[in-house]
Amino acid sequence: MLAIIGGSGLTQLSTLEISRREVVRTPYGEPSGALTFGVLNGAPVVFLARHGYGHTIPPHQVNYCANLWALKQAKVSAIVSVASVGGIRADFAPGTLVVPDQIIDYTWGRKSTYFEDADKPVHHIDFTEPYDAKLRQRVLAAAAAAGEHVFDGGVYAATQGPRLETAAEINRLERDGADLVGMTGMPEAALARELDLPYAALNVVANYAAGRSASEHGIQFDSIELVLQEAMIRVRRVLEHVSKA
Template identity: 40%
Template sequence: MPHPSPPVIGIIGGSGLYQIDGLRDVVWRKVASPFGEPSDELCFGTLEGTRVVFLPRHGRGHRLAPSDINFRANLDVLKRAGVTDVLSVSAVGSLREDLPPGTFVVVDQFIDRTFARTKSFFGTGCVAHVSMAKPVCSRLGDAVMGALQGLGIASKRGGTYLVMEGPQFSTQAESELYRSWGCSVIGMTNMPEAKLAREAELCYATVAMVTDFDCWHPGHDAVTVDQVLSVLMANAGKARALVKSVVPRLSGHEGPCRQGCQTALDHALITAPEVRDRALLEKLDAVGGRVLERQAP
């Protein structure tokens, strides 16, 4: 089956979210990946009986800059750990007046402006093309939005996340350009994360936590580091409450993903089986094993 039952919930924590409240039977364990070193060890535990796997995206203590994150290793080790659903939590800047600091946005689209990152598990020797038309799993998005509303957290369903390379923030001209494109928030970490989650046949959703307005805003220059950090810490507390609330909502799901996230590779592989590179296939055992075994020459 493409979706084991019961589900295993993976949490990728961004800036400020380094732990999960209420997690029991906690064990930190290193999981090896053929794609290199992930950001940190994985934290295994249970939350109200549901298996949860937590990965701090920047490493504990925030050691890694966005461009230095090994996104392929991160998604690969989550897949190897049995994760089926991934909730990504990220700090972002707002590109809209109606999304002030403290707002949580359950985004449904991305624009990828990154350029210094490896964006696919596949490549020479085994080429694959997955659909990214709908990059967020609607089932996960529904569950997250329901949890946010139940907690009374200021939130918005839908919006486009512009992912920039960083580590520097935008110029004012860039910020105004992204606003003209209709983008809602801007950050540095959800690409290629979302693309790799789709290639790994994982259901994926993002919660974008607004810490400040981007530099387009007239009041941006008056924002201090202390103010941003204060919002960041408040958001982290809300994010921990969100995780605690949303995991039980996801725990009862059985069967395949209604959106097809967990069969994304069914028609994606284009390289003929007899000419596929064996070394690459060995690295793809977790990510693409379901279809590669079926299509072996």
């Protein structure tokens, strides 16, 4: 069964035939919300809103450990993360869909591993390729089947939030090799790896990153909302094909 974690702009799947909702308790506290089970394009899926169903949980306060553990308990076979991002690379304009292949982690203070208690041995994961290769190809194939253009590859910079970045910070991220900037990619991807859950991301460029827009008025939040509304329609088409793949 496929799991979909929705971020900003995807608090629900309008085409999901809901069968039940389940409130889950985990050893790591409560997840962001109830798990929503249902059928998407004839295939069983479970959906979780990363920021809560009322979008009330900021990125740095998401209980990533509980979210991933809850999905593991639900016996999902793979996770597709949907998240909005800022575009650093010039061709990653607002509305662009990207399936990233690398991550740079700039977050701090977040619980980022299941293996840090005194009674647990140190556990190292191979994070050379942070996204599951087969699942990435599945998402790319689904996009092609849906007739939606997506970019194959990109370096995702995970920042702390909840504020957006300064222009100087974006310049630094670009020098580091980042193409996209978001606030929720880590530790989510690493926790999925610790739980042996295949994980891939479908990023939606909501706006140009700070200092990258031609606008003299900075980032326009009204425009972001309009971009996400249109882009999420396309994301849902892709997800419908991922679910049946």
